[in-house]
Amino acid sequence: MKRFSLADIAGYLEGRLFGDPALWVNRIMPIEEAAPGDIAVVFDAKAAARIRESRASAFVLPMETDSATENMIRVTRPREAFVRLLHLFYPEPDRKFLIHDRAVVSSRADLGAGIFVGPGAIIEDDVIIDDGCRIHANVCVGQGSRIGEETEIFPNVTVYPGTIIGKRVRIHGGTVIGSDGFGYLPLDSGELEKIPQVGRVEIGDDVEIGANCTIDRATLGATRILAGVKIDNQVQIGHNSEIGQHCIIVGQTGISGSVRMGAHCVLAGQVGVSDHVELKPGTMVGAQSGVVRDIGPGRWAGYPAIPVIKALRAYHLLPELPDIHRRVRDLERRLREIEGEQ
Secondary structure, X not given: OOOEEHHHHHHHHOOEEEOOOOOXXXXXXXXXXXXXXXXXXXXXXXXXXXXXXXXXXXXXXXXXXXXXXXXXXXXXXXXXXXXXXXXXXXXXXXXXXXXXXOOEEOOOOXXXXXXXXXXXXXXXXXXXXXXXXXXXXXXXXXXXXXXXXXXXXXXXXXXXXXXXXXXXXXXXXXXXXXXXXOOEEEXXXXXXXXXOOOOEEEEOOOOEEOOOOEEEOOOOOEEEEOOOOEEOOOOEEOOOOEEOOOOEEOOOOEEOOOOEEOOOOEEOOOOEEOOOOEEOOOEEEOOOOEEOOOEOOEEEEOOOOEEHHHHHHHHHHHHHHHHHHHXXXXXXXXXXXXXXXX
């Protein structure tokens, strides 16, 4: 791993340097785990209070934060500085451009320049993979799928036939794209007849999908994940849904079929969304909430999801409900007694 002088780092971050410009920094670490030779990023005044307990040799701090530490770099946006330092200390490894001899690639597939296909990967007929893509071990790309430039698909991902994936997409291990939507027709006999799922999944540019997610193909048409969407691990997205640009969906969220999410929505962990529901652009839904009707914009929470201000008031009352119930029963009893006396 490379090391950098404090002066190098300050110049890279365009920050103000205080202390020894020749100090060598070996790595970036959390403030609690840092050792001599490390640099730690402090995001706010609360974290700055722990600087004296840290063994780090240098710190990156917000401009307005007070600190008497000897070696520091002050920056305007510490979170952006943190991301830039990660890129500095942990650059992308050199890419290998090859098709492994244990990969199975159809002669009818169209592979671009500078791509990597790992061992055990299967590329079926009529697949198009554009320049610079990386298809890791044991990935299966189904017939007629298309994968855009610089996309990376990690081991053990399954891409069903006909899937369209944009540029610079990242799909993590174990995810399944394009499996059948969950659709059955109840028959008079009591049996369930499977409804053919003949649509596809379309994923826009710059999307990232976590591990062990499932995005179902449409019954007809397409299930769409628009550009810039970020999906955490273990998320289910049902058939014919559309996720708007730059939405964030956190782990273990379940989205039913035919849901419409506008741009820049956020679903926190374990949110459930009923079918045929619309979330307006900019809607934020708190963890473990249930969305059973059209909502948004703004912040929502609870089951069923209601505006967060009302939800907080309701949560405040929950511990008192047994006592309120008892008092209401007493009042009803007294009212009956009064009415009986009259």
